[in-house]
Amino acid sequence: MCGIVGYIGNGETQQILLEGLKKLEYRGYDSAGIAVFTEQGLEVTKSKGRIANLEEKLEGTPLLGSVGIGHTRWATHGKPSDVNSHPHTDNSHQFSVVHNGIIENYLDLKEELIAKGHVFVSETDTEVVSHLIAEEYDGNLVEAVQRAVKHMRGAYALGVLTSHEPDKLVAVRYASPLVIGIGEGENFIGSDIPAILEYTRNVYILDDGDMAVLTHDGVELFNLEGKSIAKDIVHIDWDLVTAEKAGFDHFMLKEIYEQPKAYRETMLGRVSEDGKSVDLSKELEMNDEYIRSISKVHIVACGTAYHAGLVGKSVIESLARIPVETDVASEYRYRSPIITPDTLVIVVSQSGETADTLAAMREAQRNGARVLAITNVVGSSVAREANDVIATWAGPEIAVASTKAYSSQLIAFYLLGLHLARVLGTKEEAELTHIIEGLTALPEQVESILEQASVLKQVAESMSHHTSLFFIGRGVDYAVAQEGSLKLKEISYIHSEAYAAGELKHGTLALIEDDIPVIALVTQEGLFEKTLSNITEVKARGAHVFAVTNQGFEAEVAKSVDEVFAIPKTLPVLTPALAVVPLQLISYYASLALGHDVDKPRNLAKSVTVE
Structure with missing residues (x-):
């Protein structure tokens, strides 16, 4: 995994692929690459790291052609590296594949292919797919892909090219998302709609077992048995600004x-x-x-x-x-x-x-x-x-x-x-x-x-100097505390834990030490006194407590904490929809204060399409 884009048409293929990959950066990735049919044949350029690294490689040696595939990878098999990046090719360098998902039986397939003389260069499961398709090829790419996927177990969204049929791009989907974009004299594939939204708003959304064959002139849809299928075109009315x-x-x-x-x-x-x-x-x-x-x-x-x-x-x-x-x-x-x-x-x-x-x-x-x-x-x-x-x-x-x-x-x-x-x-x-x-x-x-974001920014910047902190709450406040803790960990990399406030005395109070930040949620009126009692316990052990409570209670809560932020008063069952917002802002501003890449936290992906 993580992002796929493909193009066939008369446009600037390399640029279309790169722009499509940039639209998929939100999915998280550790490497990127593209494959294009040029006058020299099938050429592949790929690089560990950000798409900018790939662009730098392409500056001196652009890939000029009318059909290509691209990929942003989030490592599942093999460490992030140039060689493990997609697209992958076979030994003859005549077949190229991008893939999202996991081929569960790739080791068995790899052993069978090695016995037939295939030589592998990467640690990935995806390279097996390119070799398998090459092994199955007898002059018809569509049939070769259909036969190859019948040997595969797992999840896959595939984009496939071969220099034997350079006027064709084949896509197939099973348990990993894939869409087909329909243009005029050009067509696209993408693992998500934003990858192609700049170029077309008409798409086919593939279901499991669907295959698409793209040419300059159109798109044909088949099942894995080769039978033609019909699907409705879906018109996407999202504004690109979103x-x-x-x-x-x-x-x-x-x-x-x-x-x-x-x-x-x-x-x-x-x-x-x-x-x-x-x-x-x-x-x-x-x-x-x-x-x-x-x-x-x-x-x-x-x-x-x-x-x-x-x-x-x-x-x-x-x-x-x-x-x-x-x-x-x-x-x-x-x-x-x-x-x-x-x-x-x-x-x-x-x-x-x-x-x-x-x-x-x-x-x-x-x-x-x-x-x-x-x-x-x-x-x-x-x-x-x-x-x-x-x-x-x-x-x-x-x-x-x-x-x-x-x-x-x-x-x-x-x-x-x-x-x-x-x-x-x-x-x-x-x-x-x-x-x-x-x-x-x-x-x-x-x-x-949101109008009070500046207050929360100051709180976050103060907390960002610490390496560890805790969230506490009771009832639905505990549920919100868990989300607040996860959000902080995700993007600031500060260690944080969320605890049911009533459980503190059963062991976790041992973790409270002088000046350690504790974020306490106090929005459940029926648990108000109990939660304040728990706050007193952490305060007595030196914690610096920031509380989120309801308007009308901030004066009372302020007596027991160091700082307090009041959310608008609402019914107890509805408070999570409000209480989470200050926690989101604290996480954002803490990450910002630490100089991290807020939108693309390390080691994480937006859509986790493997187990």
């Missing part, structure tokens, strides 16, 4: 400030015009009879999406009174979860392509569960395979560290919890209306927090 920084210093900061808009758009059409009811029945296929049959809910996700699920658990249990379990997706199917037909499994994924989440979803479906997906990408694998989908209309999220996608997932959980509560009758209509009024007030309240 993939740019729009005047902000970083994508992450831009996306933090886009949260009020993302909140409003995720609620759009789901909250009635009078603001008194929520109805998801038009977009969910599950009917009221099924909802009444649900005996338990499993929420399954990874990373930031998992933290959204922790809030979702509290929302569903408190509003719909259905028991909920939350699981890290990479653990879910290995613990043999008890799944029955009356289990609703909710999977949460920003990209909709998270490999562990997809695997967990498929395991749940094999066991008869209904799956509801919460995702930001409508055409993603998760969205297509789930029984029901709640799309979070946050728009493209470019920064690796998720902000608006996470908070939009919270909005989706609120909408779902309100919908379930209405169907099940677990809350009075007046109470539901009161919660909805609070929900619709959130965007404006987030804007008021």
Whole structure:
């Protein structure tokens, strides 16, 4: 993995490939490369590090031609290096391949190919694909690719070229995203839409087992058996500016400030015009009879999406009174979860392509569960395979560290919890209306927090001088604390941990020492006194405490802490959608103070498409 772009046409192929790769930088990468058919034949240039390194190599020896493929790599097999970078070729240098995903049986295939005389130069699984296609080639590239992938196990999105058929670009997808862009006299492939959005807005979104054959004149679609298939063209109406920084210093900061808009758009059409009811029945296929049959809910996700699920658990249990379990997706199917037909499994994924989440979803479906997906990408694998989908209309999220996608997932959980509560009758209509009024007030309240960013910048700059800090909270505050801690670690590289405040005395107080920063969340009125007691415990051991609380309580909280920041007052169940915003800003400004690459933190990728 991580990013693919391909082009065939009469444009400046090298530049189109490079610009496409730059649009995919948000996915995270450690090397980049391109392959182009030139007058000299198939030529490949690749480099460890940033795309700028690749551009520098190409300055003296540009690759001029009308068809090419490019790739940004995030290492899974073999360390980052020039030789391990994509594109990969066979021994004859007649076949070139870019690949996202993992070929699980590549070692077995490699041994078979070595026995047939093939010589490998890299440590990657992808190089096996180029050799395998070369081995299968008998004059027809499409058939060779079809035969080759039948030998492969795992996940793959492939772009394939051969100098034997230089007027053709072949793409195939299985369990890793790939789109085909349709132009006039030119066509494109990309692992994500932003890679090609500058050149076309008409795309085919490939499903598992789909193959595309691109020429200058058009695109043909087949399945892996060679049968022609028809797909609808999808017109993308995103404004290109949504993939740019729009005047902000970083994508992450831009996306933090886009949260009020993302909140409003995720609620759009789901909250009635009078603001008194929520109805998801038009977009969910599950009917009221099924909802009444649900005996338990499993929420399954990874990373930031998992933290959204922790809030979702509290929302569903408190509003719909259905028991909920939350699981890290990479653990879910290995613990043999008890799944029955009356289990609703909710999977949460920003990209909709998270490999562990997809695997967990498929395991749940094999066991008869209904799956509801919460995702930001409508055409993603998760969205297509789930029984029901709640799309979070946050728009493209470019920064690796998720902000608006996470908070939009919270909005989706609120909408779902309100919908379930209405169907099940677990809350009075007046109470539901009161919660909805609070929900619709959130965007404006987030804007008021953003207006105080300068205060949070000062807090962050002070904290950036420390090598370790802690987050504490109770109830949903603990869930938000976990997300705040992850965000800080992701982009500032400061060690941080989140603890349930009531657990401090059971061992973790041993970690508190003089002047160590502690960020305490104190937004749950029913737990107010308990949390203040826990804050007193860390203060007594020398901690410097920064608290996030509700307006109206800051004076009382200030008596027990060193600094306090007040978020607008809202209902306890809704506070996570506000409390997370100051934590996002603290993480951003701490990273900035330390001079880190905020949008592309080390070792991380935006979309994790391998297990």
